[in-house]
Amino acid sequence: MIEVRGLGKTFHRPDPIVAVDGVGFHCEPGEVVGLLGPNGAGKTTTLRILATLLSPDVGSAAVAGHDVVEEPDQVRRSIGYLSASTGLYPRLTARETLTYFAELHQVPDAGRRVDALMERFEIGPFAHVRCDRLSTGMKQKVSIARAIVHDPPVLIFDEPTLGLDVLVAQTLLAFIEERRAAGRTVLFSTHVMREAERLCDRIAIIHKGRILAEDTLDGLRARTGETDLEQVFVQLVESAGE
Amino acid sequence: MVLRKELRETLRDPLVLVNAFLFPLIIIPLILWGATQFALLQAGSAEQEPPRVVVAEGVPDAVRAALLDEPIEAAALPAEQADLDQSDIDRLLRDGAFDVRVTLERQGDAWTAHVAHDSTRRRSVRARRLVVERLQEQSEVRVRALAEARGLDPARLAPPEIAAEDISAADERWSELLGEMLPIVIFASLLMAVIFPAVDTVAGERERGTVETTLVTATHPAQVALGKVAAVVFIGLCAMTGNALAVGLTVVQFVVTLGGVDTGALAFDLGAILLALPALLAATVAIVAATVLAVLPTQSFKEGQQRASYVLIGGMVAAMLAQRNPRDLDVLGALNPLTSPIGIIRDAVRGTLGWLPALVATAVYLACAAALLGLAARKLRDESYLLGGPARGKGDPEEPDRGGDA
Numbered sequence: 001m002i003e004v005r006g007l008g009k010t011f012h013r014p015d016p017i018v019a020v021d022g023v024g025f026h027c028e029p030g031e032v033v034g035l036l037g038p039n040g041a042g043k044t045t046t047l048r049i050l051a052t053l054l055s056p057d058v059g060s061a062a063v064a065g066h067d068v069v070e071e072p073d074q075v076r077r078s079i080g081y082l083s084a085s086t087g088l089y090p091r092l093t094a095r096e097t098l099t100y101f102a103e104l105h106q107v108p109d110a111g112r113r114v115d116a117l118m119e120r121f122e123i124g125p126f127a128h129v130r131c132d133r134l135s136t137g138m139k140q141k142v143s144i145a146r147a148i149v150h151d152p153p154v155l156i157f158d159e160p161t162l163g164l165d166v167l168v169a170q171t172l173l174a175f176i177e178e179r180r181a182a183g184r185t186v187l188f189s190t191h192v193m194r195e196a197e198r199l200c201d202r203i204a205i206i207h208k209g210r211i212l213a214e215d216t217l218d219g220l221r222a223r224t225g226e227t228d229l230e231q232v233f234v235q236l237v238e239s240a241g242e
Numbered sequence: 243m244v245l246r247k248e249l250r251e252t253l254r255d256p257l258v259l260v261n262a263f264l265f266p267l268i269i270i271p272l273i274l275w276g277a278t279q280f281a282l283l284q285a286g287s288a289e290q291e292p293p294r295v296v297v298a299e300g301v302p303d304a305v306r307a308a309l310l311d312e313p314i315e316a317a318a319l320p321a322e323q324a325d326l327d328q329s330d331i332d333r334l335l336r337d338g339a340f341d342v343r344v345t346l347e348r349q350g351d352a353w354t355a356h357v358a359h360d361s362t363r364r365r366s367v368r369a370r371r372l373v374v375e376r377l378q379e380q381s382e383v384r385v386r387a388l389a390e391a392r393g394l395d396p397a398r399l400a401p402p403e404i405a406a407e408d409i410s411a412a413d414e415r416w417s418e419l420l421g422e423m424l425p426i427v428i429f430a431s432l433l434m435a436v437i438f439p440a441v442d443t444v445a446g447e448r449e450r451g452t453v454e455t456t457l458v459t460a461t462h463p464a465q466v467a468l469g470k471v472a473a474v475v476f477i478g479l480c481a482m483t484g485n486a487l488a489v490g491l492t493v494v495q496f497v498v499t500l501g502g503v504d505t506g507a508l509a510f511d512l513g514a515i516l517l518a519l520p521a522l523l524a525a526t527v528a529i530v531a532a533t534v535l536a537v538l539p540t541q542s543f544k545e546g547q548q549r550a551s552y553v554l555i556g557g558m559v560a561a562m563l564a565q566r567n568p569r570d571l572d573v574l575g576a577l578n579p580l581t582s583p584i585g586i587i588r589d590a591v592r593g594t595l596g597w598l599p600a601l602v603a604t605a606v607y608l609a610c611a612a613a614l615l616g617l618a619a620r621k622l623r624d625e626s627y628l629l630g631g632p633a634r635g636k637g638d639p640e641e642p643d644r645g646g647d648a
Contacts, residue, residue: 048454051454051458052457052458053454053457053458073460073462076458076459076460077460079458081454081455081458082455083451083454085451085454087450087451087452088450088452089247089251089450089452090450091250091251091254091255092247092250092251096247096250100243100247101455101459103243104243104244104456104459104460104461104466105459105460105461106460106461130254146455147455150460
């Protein structure tokens with residue numbers, strides 16, 4: 001469902017900064033893959049390339065069988081994208097927000113789809129409340145509903161729990177598990193080890209723009225001889241000579 | 243759908259409502275109405291109150307009698323202040339104890355009248371005007387008397403009469419006045435109206451982090467951008483029309499009320515106004531495109547607002563300076579996008595706008611708008627637009643390792 005090969009991206013601001021350096025991994029349908037790494041490791045750049053927001057300098061990436069460079073429109077139709085930094089339009093209501101994105105995604109019978117999502121996420125009582133007056137938890141629910149309003153086969157979440165309180169973060173993690181059960185592919189980045197341990201079928205550890213290891217949690221433990229994921233990460237970074 | 247959403251969201255922004263609608267449709271008419279009423283009140287009260295004049299000793303009785311004739315009232319200094327010096331008398335004048343003080347200085351047959359008044363008081367100004375008129379009449383009477391005493395014909399001593407004639411019609415005069423005022427108001431209101439939505443839709447979206455999700459949809463980013471620009475243009479046009487109507491009608495009411503002008507004399511040339519509309523629409527698109535372009539590199543709504551203000555105020559000042567010697571817009575003037583916006587509005591109000599300058603100006607604005615939108619699109623394609631946003635959470639994830647912990 002997601003296939004990434006030798007992806008590379010350098011920014012020039014104005015000095016060249018290598019953000020992603022030969023990254024490669026893959027995700028299958030019904031699988032949750034975590035991109036685990038510290039701030040500045042290249043997680044967001046990788047996910048933005050997959051979401052067609054950035055174009056790679058080298059390498060290739062395909063989402064749902066569509067190349068991110070050659071067929072960006074098809075890729076955009078196939079993904080639901082959510083990041084911690086994405087906000088809501090403060091002066092639109094919850095319903096207006098969902099309807100707007102349903103229309104942007106050209107969802108047939110948008111009204112019925114919006115109703116279904118509002119019921120699923122229990123947004124109904126707040127349907128006509130402006131987003132700037134919603135609680136943090138309700139905002140996050142609207143954000144998630146917005147990301148999946150077109151029922152995409154692939155979900156790309158960039159540090160989705162960053163800045164959320166525990167209860168709201170739990171709602172989000174439960175949603176990711178639900179998507180997996182529904183056979184969707186979920187790729188999400190995080191630097192929180194506990195989240196990765198709980199959710200991920202496979203974990204790709206990224207550091208300084210490179211993938212240091214990609215395996216199941218058990219596979220990573222076996223490779224490093226460590227049981228704690230934090231220790232697994234530290235050892236992989238150290239063995240990479242960092 | 244983008245246009246609809248942008249309008250819905252923008253029209254819920256109190257800043258936009260104030261700048262684009264509340265200010266022109268309520269505040270400006272209220273201010274002008276208030277000014278009109280105040281002027282009427284002042285004029286009325288000045289008319290009702292008789293001027294009070296102090297005439298000093300030594301003024302001939304005939305002159306004194308003429309000066310103090312109706313509606314002027316003789317004012318006397320208080321008995322206890324009879325020996326006041328000049329500065330004390332002036333202080334009484336400033337305090338409003340009377341309105342004008344007249345003294346006469348004689349040197350042989352010649353005499354000089356000193357008329358002191360307080361220009362900050364309307365009643366005093368009116369009193370001075372009346373006194374001066376009467377002194378001039380007395381001067382003429384005296385000249386005639388002297389001439390007759392010397393056996394001269396007084397008519398030969400009279401200065402030549404000058405009959406001034408204004409050949410312009412009333413509607414032309416008021417059109418000229420509106421033609422000078424309206425372009426500035428319309429131009430300023432347009433700039434004020436587009437700043438907030440333009441900044442909000444560009445820098446605001448990036449600051450709120452809503453731009454990413456909009457760009458990751460089945461709708462092409464160009465369509466999204468076009469919808470946003472169209473919304474800002476629509477708001478700008480609404481504000482411009484509202485301001486033009488509000489100011490125009492209020493000024494008309496003002497001149498009708500104060501100037502005693504017949505409203506029928508204020509007819510405008512509808513054809514010239516319609517001729518100006520395409521050019522104004524194109525100019526609005528160009529102004530919005532310039533605003534968007536100016537705001538694109540900014541990191542936040544506040545920064546964007548500041549930058550857009552500098553650019554637009556600079557543009558407005560340049561446009562005003564370019565119009566210091568206004569004359570009817572010709573083709574050459576229409577080629578200059580700085581001089582033509584004010585010229586078009588002015589000539590449309592005057593009814594002198596030609597179709598060729600209007601056509602040329604429209605073409606120039608469309609070309610400017612296309613070029614500016616093209617530049618904006620190029621900048622939007624530049625990935626730094628997305629990367630230039632505010633730091634996220636524990637730091638900008640785009641930057642290489644800055645010591646964040648895993």
